Each structure stands twice: as C-alpha cells, then as structure tokens.
Amino acid sequence: MKRAVRDVAIIDNLIAEVKGNLARGYAIDREAYADVDLDFCFGGYGYRSPGIGWRFCPTPSTSYVTRPVAIDPVVEQRKLRELQQARTKALPQAKQQLAQCDAQFPPVPAAATQPAGR
Structure with missing residues (x-):
C-alpha cells in the first residue's frame, strides 16, 4: 500500500513546500x-x-x-501548476493500485478480529 500512494505523498509534500514559499515570499x-x-x-x-x-x-x-x-514568484507559480497536474495524473493510478491490493488481500472485518466472548 505504501508504494501505491508514495508518488502522491511526495507530490503533496512538494505542493505544500511551494505554497509555503509563495506565502512567505522566500524559500528555505x-x-x-x-x-x-x-x-x-x-x-x-x-x-x-x-x-x-x-x-x-x-x-x-x-x-x-x-x-x-x-524565489521568483512566477517560477514558483508555474512549478505549483505543474505539480498539481502531476498529482491529477498520479491519483487515479494510486487508486487503481489500492483497489488491486484490496482485491488481492481483502480487508478482514472488524468482528473477525475480536476475541470470542467479548
């Protein structure tokens, strides 16, 4: 499951960094x-x-x-748009990989994990 969402998580972190740069007016x-x-x-x-x-x-x-x-705000805005487009492309693939994982390894119902008599 980690592999399926890794790319989206990386892109999300980069988007947050660029948004922070734009809000501050400088990068760190x-x-x-x-x-x-x-x-x-x-x-x-x-x-x-x-x-x-x-x-x-x-x-x-x-x-x-x-x-x-x-930073150059114009460059940062372009970077943000490109990252958002990359996320839009990566998200369906991650969802598909998660669905394949769920099909191959179905989740165990919560009642099945509880000890008997409780």
Missing part, C-alpha cells in the same frame, strides 16, 4: 554539514589502562543549517 534552503558530538563512553585509554572508567567519545553526526533563499 536546508544544508547538511558534518559535525562531531562528544558523548561519555565506558572504557579506559591506551594499552596500560584496564578499560575501566569514563572518557569522551567523539561521535560523527550530521547537522543542518537553514537559510532563506530568494
């Missing part, structure tokens, strides 16, 4: 960068240490910074 760019978090780890240092104690452990991670980016 999200840029990833490598970072290092320091955590406490159990263990010692070097070959002489018996491995008992606490120490700092660097843990690589990814962080994000957001920046406002100027």
Whole structure:
C-alpha cells in the first residue's frame, strides 16, 4: 500500500513546500554539514589502562543549517501548476493500485478480529 500512494505523498509534500514559499515570499534552503558530538563512553585509554572508567567519545553526526533563499514568484507559480497536474495524473493510478491490493488481500472485518466472548 505504501508504494501505491508514495508518488502522491511526495507530490503533496512538494505542493505544500511551494505554497509555503509563495506565502512567505522566500524559500528555505536546508544544508547538511558534518559535525562531531562528544558523548561519555565506558572504557579506559591506551594499552596500560584496564578499560575501566569514563572518557569522551567523539561521535560523527550530521547537522543542518537553514537559510532563506530568494524565489521568483512566477517560477514558483508555474512549478505549483505543474505539480498539481502531476498529482491529477498520479491519483487515479494510486487508486487503481489500492483497489488491486484490496482485491488481492481483502480487508478482514472488524468482528473477525475480536476475541470470542467479548
């Protein structure tokens, strides 16, 4: 079922993003960068240490910074129209795939899932 609605969900997210850009008057760019978090780890240092104690452990991670980016409202409006057209095309296909899934794997009635005597 997830595959059947994945394209429509992606298009819906993109439509929401473009509408947000138009409402704000700018886009928000999200840029990833490598970072290092320091955590406490159990263990010692070097070959002489018996491995008992606490120490700092660097843990690589990814962080994000957001920046406002100027948009061209005309381009964003065109993008919105194209996304709405793509959604109109993708929706019947998703409905068809869901109907095929329901035909192949019929839903179990709610009464059949209840324990007897309850």
